[in-house]
Amino acid sequence: MLEPVRATRFVTPLREGGSLPGIVEADDLGTYVAKFRGAGQGLKVLVAEAIVGELARALHVPTPRLVVIDLPAAIARYEADEEVQDLLSASVGRNLGVDFLPGSFGYDGSRPPTPEAAADIIWLDSFTANVDRTWANPNLLVWHGTTWAIDHGAALYFHHSWPRREPDPGRFAALPFEASKHVLADIAGPVGGAHERLAPRVTDALVTTILESVPDDWLEPTPWLPDPGAARQAYAAHLRARLDNSPAWLPGGTT
Ligand SMILES: Nc1ncnc2c1ncn2[C@@H]1O[C@H](COP(=O)(O)OP(=O)(O)O)[C@@H](O)[C@H]1O
Ligand SMILES: [Mg+2]
Known part of the structure; x- marks a missing residue:
């Protein structure tokens, strides 16, 4: 449950989401939608996502696998977009990762x-x-x-x-x-x-x-x-x- 991985690359922000989640690659070769600890909504949104996402999985409600993504400071340093760089700098440490569902x-x-x-x-x-x-x-x-439930931060x-x-x-x-x-x-x-x-x-x-x-x-x-x-x-x-x-x-x- 909530396996730990380490971010290796920030790919792109997902501008449709209110919390500016982003696509991140990790050292397990996985691709994740990262919910950042430094986003405006704060850490409680990550806690709700984790608890309710894991409840969903236990109840066989389809939901993407969740991980804890460790974000190293170096990744923030190499980001050109200033808004994204601020978010990444504020998010060094443990973030939530949601397995990216390609083509969904x-x-x-x-x-x-x-x-x-x-x-x-x-x-x-x-x-x-x-x-x-x-x-x-x-x-x-x-x-x-199949219908997959995402975004349990609220x-x-x-x-x-x-x-x-x-x-x-x-x-x-x-x-x-x-x-x-x-x-x-x-x-x-x-x-x-x-x-x-x-x-x-x-x-x-x-x-x-x-x-x-x-x-x-x-x-x-x-x-x-x-x-x-x-x-x-x-x-x-x-x-x-x-x-x-x-x-x-x-x-x-x-x-
Ligand atoms: N696991 C995923 N795989 C593919 N796309 C995703 C995934 N999670 C989120 N998205 C895309 O990102 C958007 C925002 O994600 P969401 O979890 O709803 O964040 P927010 O809290 O910002 O609303 C979704 O509407 C969807 O288009
Ligand atoms: Mg949403």
Whole structure:
């Protein structure tokens, strides 16, 4: 899980993404979409991507393999574009890498997933409170005829309040999910069925393993979470509380 690799070359920025991700080559001969630690959205977006991406993989929701990309300072020095150089200089160290899916295209409804696969994605988004999968911003790619879920940086947004407020798993547990604007709402099978399929697979052991794979230095200390272990416990408590409070947050009319 989240194998470490070392960046060997910055290829090009991906200007369509809001966070200025970029294509990077690494020493395992892989090509990755890098989500940079120095981008404006900060480290929490990387944490959400890692946790929800690994949850997706464990639930057999297709999603590209994730790695941790170590970016050496030398790569930033050789970048000619000033905006990109600033971003790379601010991102020396551990970044998130998403396996690049060559030839994939943005989801347009022309090759829809099965009703079950669509319901599974809506369930994952409901569980992790990911509102970032609408027609305006599908964050789904079609690759080899299959729908792949990408970009989970907006999920688990409760953590953005952590610098200011004590973590509150109960609040997250009760948060309803509005699925009517979800890009797959019209074609998905019953989300209640997805809940029965997927919820039992989200065990404490799975969540612990996933959280262990998140690099310590992405887990920023706060007054209530002074070290990475405390932050991991807080994520685990939020996910456990939300599961225990199901089906309260399942999208209405879809069960
Ligand atoms: N693994 C990937 N393979 C191929 N293209 C990708 C991949 N990940 C992202 N992209 C492309 O980059 C765009 C932005 O990526 P995304 O993860 O949505 O970043 P952002 O957080 O900036 O929205 C996507 O819409 C897609 O076109
Ligand atoms: Mg996106």
